[in-house]
Amino acid sequence: MPPYARIAADLRRRITEGELAPGDRVPSTRQVAAQWGVALATATRALAELRREGLVRAEPRVGTVVAEPPPALPPPPGAAARPGDRARLTAPPSRDAEAARRRPGAGAERELTRERVVRAAIEIADAEGLPALSMRGVAARLGVAAMSPYRYVGGKDDLILLMADAAFGELGYPGDHPEGWRERLEIAGRTLWAIFRRHPWLAQLSPLGRPLALPGLTVHADWALAALDGLGLDSATVLDVHILLYSHVQGLAINLERETQIAAATGLSEDQWMDVQGPALSAIAGSGRYPAFAKVIGELGEDGYDFRLDDLFELGMRLLLDGVTCLVERSVPPNGD
Template sequence: MTPPYARIAAELRRRITEGELAPGDRVPSTRQVAAQWGVALATATRALAELRREGLVRAESRVGTVVAEPPPALPPASGAAAPPGDRVRVAAPAPRDGDAARRRPGAGAERELTRERVVRAAIEIADAEGLPALSMRGVAARLGVAAMSPYRYVGSKDDLILLMADAAFGELGYPGDAPEGWRERLEIAGRTLWAIFRRHPWLAQLSPLGRPLALPGLTVHADWALAALDGLGLDPATVLDVHILLYSHVQGLAINLEREAQIAAATGLSEEQWMDVQGPALSAIARSGRYPAFAKVIGGLGEDGYDFRLDDLFELGMRLLLDGVTCLVERSRASGRD
């Protein structure tokens, strides 16, 4: 019997080759495939990985899996003009003795495989499809190697996720000549973390605040923030509190990046489309008279309405947080003078 992943890949392949899905169109996500065909996420991941291996689809960050552009037509080998619209295929030369072994599928990729390549391939999958879509088999398919090959470099999926997080957090660092003001330094820390979470939204899902990850790549950000707060007269516990509040502000907003992508994939609705669906219900609540403050704010928005932007909320939160720390530092210095 044909395995389920192959049947799914065959159906999606048919949709692509027959033009039902055009280049750039989104292919059903891993979760959508799993729900539509009634299979496990691992099976859905393997089906999409098969299409990626064939070059029919590609992963696009924060969009998902989309149909790849077809390769350009090759020129006629004989110099004769090709029929309009036809793609010319050039026959491969007959293999020489020993070529079969050297051209074995994945043989070159196996020789070039490293831990860094395994980690980078896993990050690309998580960036495009979310952490639930990640599997060791999917990483192997993306790299074009045997299913068990990544285990030579990474012991388990949990180990792989930690390596991914360490690498992702380590992508951005800090300037060697730090600003003198603590506020500027904390602001740099917040913006650097936000940029990393923007690149890799799945990072926000890994660990709650009370269970910090012991990763060198993440500790770099903590060390910068703690150094910014050094010498301000705050006790060590308060310094840690401020650092955790800064991190939680960034992480708390970033959680919504991944959740929004998951909900959009599951429902097929963008944020704007979702609000269009919910609009009548929200208007009814505002007109009910039971929530006057809510009705006043909603009515005051006018025809332009409200644009929900996480980047704007990040900026506002940073200003309020840093203003609060300013008051805390001034109060600590004032009590020290008394």
């Protein structure tokens, strides 16, 4: 039995025996690779096998989880349903039929398109992060031969650019835009935040100084730049404001992907991690060397501090737009001339 099949069989057993219940996270691609000592491509293929069987599904920003079982078929007349009969509702396939099912099908090859390759890659990145993405993993998810995606994209780097363009293009802007520049910039910020929320891996792609030349991303820049047009700001300042707005959104969104990766690597949620770090932070606050830190921590009391990226996004947007308001007001001559 090949390694991917052994891994899939072990996870399948844990699911069917109830060790992993519907909604439970199954090991990520990287965890499977580390636990079984196999390559990422082998781990990806094992999880893809379970997806094809309907035992697991990808949950954005969570990972791969056990799927809900399909509704049970009623037993034949006169037969009593037995516990655990979920796997016995249909006759097991023959060995030849099972082998045929596991082979990439000609039908899947005929139906393959660039859009399907890109969408499958986005689903992998959404569920397991960009490091888990591979061309072989995309092929396994689509049920096609390992080299088939290369007929539609040049390689992983090309695929990531296509993914980013498609993801940034998922949300657009209204035809009838608000008159006020502030409202328009708010729409730009909230639209970008919603996109990064859907696809946290986007924040990892490029630094601010090396923007991606993508039509899907340029739509957002064009909307923000148009909002700032005619306010009396020079072109360099207009670009600065746009970059600051984008960096606010991207800078917070980077933590979405990092949190997912750290949670998968450590097995600890944010709250659990804070519980582990609590004694060390208390010792620092009680040392007397950091009075401002100790004062703030003490004033928070037993309720502590709730770290919420959405709240930080809202606060940052208000502060940023307030600052731009001051900038615009200074650019207008006193007499309005």
